[in-house]
Amino acid sequence: MIRMTDLIQKKRDGGKLDVSEIKEMIMLYTAGDIPDYQMSAMMMAIFYQGLDDEETLALTLAMRDSGDTLDLSAIKGIKADKHSTGGVGDKTSIALAPLVSSVGVKVAKMSGRGLGHTGGTIDKLESFPGFNISLSEEQFISQVNETGMAIMGQTKTLAPADKKLYALRDVTATVEQLSLIASSIMSKKLACGADAIVLDVKCGSGAFMKDIDSARALAIEMVKIGKGAGKNMRALITDMDEPLGFAVGNILEVKEAIDTLKGKGPEDFTELCLLLGSRMVLLSGLASDEKEAEDMLKASIADGRALDQLARFVKAQGGDDSYVYDPSKFENAAFTKVLTADKDGFVESIICDEAGLASMMLGGGREKKDDIIDLSVGIVFEKKKGDAVKKGDSIAVMHYNDETKIDAAFERLSNAVKIGEKDPGRKKILLDEI
């Protein structure tokens, strides 16, 4: 059996942990046989000394194997998954999964609720009345075989070692270490069993990674882990310096995803879906290059197959698919308040996480795990970076229910939007590809 004190000392002094040592350490920690105080010292030693590729892969696989893993082998064909590091207005899965599965990609996806400016994919899908996120593994697999896609909630037993370790890192100042961040994300992703994984690493004021260098480093690290685990991998580094699309807020985002599947979505969000989608098609072996893959997706949007696939998926999981074809049926917030330009000029920037917080203050996101989300509230932008505005023009509409919350949220949003004299130009959505 390993002696944890010796292992900490080895890493502390710059040594390399053996694969078997990492495996046993994570197994014992998950079982409660290694105390938190030793693990936090180890995490701090890793913070300074790092982990090499072999150690990082071993840690990821050990965390993956600490709980249940999905066996998708009963699904015919290549199963593709997508993971985003998260941002403001990120409704990507809701449009992307039906889009790619409409051209033949098999999507068997687990999603979380999580904390943040809005709910997770799972919360957003629950905007469809009747939608069921709790599937058995058998239901999940047979639905993918029958309809091409399924999205279910994460089980509690998915990578429990990661859950325990992340909670510890969060209170011991050991979060910001590349190998630890990458292994945390990838352990959960790998436990979900897909063959091909496209990563969307967000970069900018609304993302965990604020600059392109650190986003690129994380993308490279995750791709390395995925390839080490035998997966087809691709990573895109995409802009999150302003909110994605126009809508921030659960139902508002679902509506925007529906618009996008009809070919009427925001330019940046549509581009992102095509970028990520074409890579998923490519990694699944259904096209020979990005151009061909993208054309397949555009055709599916144009002839309505993508939208129909969303309806089929919602219906398969017990949801009311009539909402897909008539989004006016979704519940609206009781009130709206419009943010207008206080001078002529150009939208210079929208501070992304501040805009997200404004939406969260309306009740659209969770601060604590047991907070209840108000699905109908949020923000719809009418202008984005680089748009010309005249004094009095509407910049954004806030949708809210609770009149006691609007003033503080409105002020926060006002401060997040900067209007300048010069045209700053638009940001490109794709910053790099790994």
Next chain:
Amino acid sequence: MIRMTDLIQKKRDGGKLDVSEIKEMIMLYTAGDIPDYQMSAMMMAIFYQGLDDEETLALTLAMRDSGDTLDLSAIKGIKADKHSTGGVGDKTSIALAPLVSSVGVKVAKMSGRGLGHTGGTIDKLESFPGFNISLSEEQFISQVNETGMAIMGQTKTLAPADKKLYALRDVTATVEQLSLIASSIMSKKLACGADAIVLDVKCGSGAFMKDIDSARALAIEMVKIGKGAGKNMRALITDMDEPLGFAVGNILEVKEAIDTLKGKGPEDFTELCLLLGSRMVLLSGLASDEKEAEDMLKASIADGRALDQLARFVKAQGGDDSYVYDPSKFENAAFTKVLTADKDGFVESIICDEAGLASMMLGGGREKKDDIIDLSVGIVFEKKKGDAVKKGDSIAVMHYNDETKIDAAFERLSNAVKIGEKDPGRKKILLDEI
């Protein structure tokens, strides 16, 4: 109130902790309001980033103040104390305290039991039948005022923060950090309330500090802390590459201390007592230079005052002082076994900690806190480094009671003694002075 996660991050990134932050952190940790897993991450961050002089002093004083501190102000004159970092055959306090108090130095000393090759000073003193180590603070102070010295056991409430923190560091690979080592020692020493402190930093194979550079660094660090706390400080770095004196083992060492107070002790041990003692006399303002102080001590040995002072001290604490004048009354171990030279030559080295372990294997020391010590067992060397030997000459005598333990212990001792062809010369006891 401090947020521990922020404090860890600050130190992790090379920042400096405020005095007030350190104070509150130690207070909360002692009270159980900061969990071990945060403190161990902090210790690991300190391992890499270090503490500057101000932080180290603040940590020491916070740990000192985490429990009871002795107020010695009711004792007339300057109170001097000595601390040794520990080694094999270190019976120094038992000879040194009576020696210096016989010339007027006030010694109010707390000593521990501790783990190691032999018991602590307190265990050794209990070789005198009836000796009482549990004094109230009033008894302790009045005994020093009446007889010039007292030695009592450490109370449980002495620097409890250090006790808790050391136990944590021990299992998280965060022991070997200079500021942490120095503050741990000094917090307890400062809690004992002396005005002048002479440190004996051991260096060599039998010491915690194996080389002169690290011993010197620790000595400098501790002297800085002591001066920062307003104490008169001196540190000697002394050799611990072979056992100190001839005797290793509790009663055997007490007998050797008695011999030394009679002027018949081993050369190296006598020299050490005179070196440390003269510094205590000097820091107490009772002599104007080392030479004068040493002459005072030599005179006290020569005319029997030093030995009488030991007897007075033993009697004051309820012990049978007749043993001081007739050490043959002490219990002897049942058996002896002699290690002889297997060839002609010179004693090249005695591996110090191996010799200590051999004695411990006979039952003379504690491995765990509740082990019971056999006071009569141990080793008496008859030859030391640099002595010429002929094949068959006696090198050391092992004293033992348990016949099942002797063979392994004897083998260990045999392997610890190296005989070579050339005279290696003797080691000097004083290596440096701070």
